[in-house]
Amino acid sequence: xxxxxxxxxxxxxxxxxxxxxxxxxxxxxxxxxxxxxxxxxxxxxxxxxxxxxxxxxxxxxxxxxxxxxxxxxxxxxxxx
Numbered sequence: 656x657x658x659x660x661x662x663x664x665x666x667x668x669x670x671x672x673x674x675x676x677x678x679x680x681x682x683x684x685x686x687x688x689x690x691x692x693x694x695x696x697x698x699x700x701x702x703x704x705x706x707x708x709x710x711x712x713x714x715x716x717x718x719x720x721x722x723x724x725x726x727x728x729x730x731x732x733x734x735x
Contacts, residue, residue, distance in 0.1 A: 666690065699726050 664672070667690060674680045674688055681687055694715070701711045702722075712719045 695725065698722060702726060 670688070670690060670693075671680070679688070682692075698711055698715060701714075702708060708719050708722050712722045715722070
């Protein structure tokens with residue numbers, strides 16, 4: 656507690672409150688969103704917007720293989 660009796664919330668508490676206020680606490684499968692959901696959202700949207708899987712993997716501190724397994728993506732090959 657702070658001196659004014661307000662509660663110090665965690666990042667998870669803040670995410671839960673924001674999702675509740677937005678009315679989107681669960682995904683289409685009925686699963687509660689989590690901090691990990693934001694990570695997955697970032698990866699999928701970066702790939703959809705043309706960011707290469709190698710760049711996404713490097714920025715997220717993981718391997719290309721993990722990005723591909725989680726998102727179902729494959730590196731784009733140039734057309735010959």
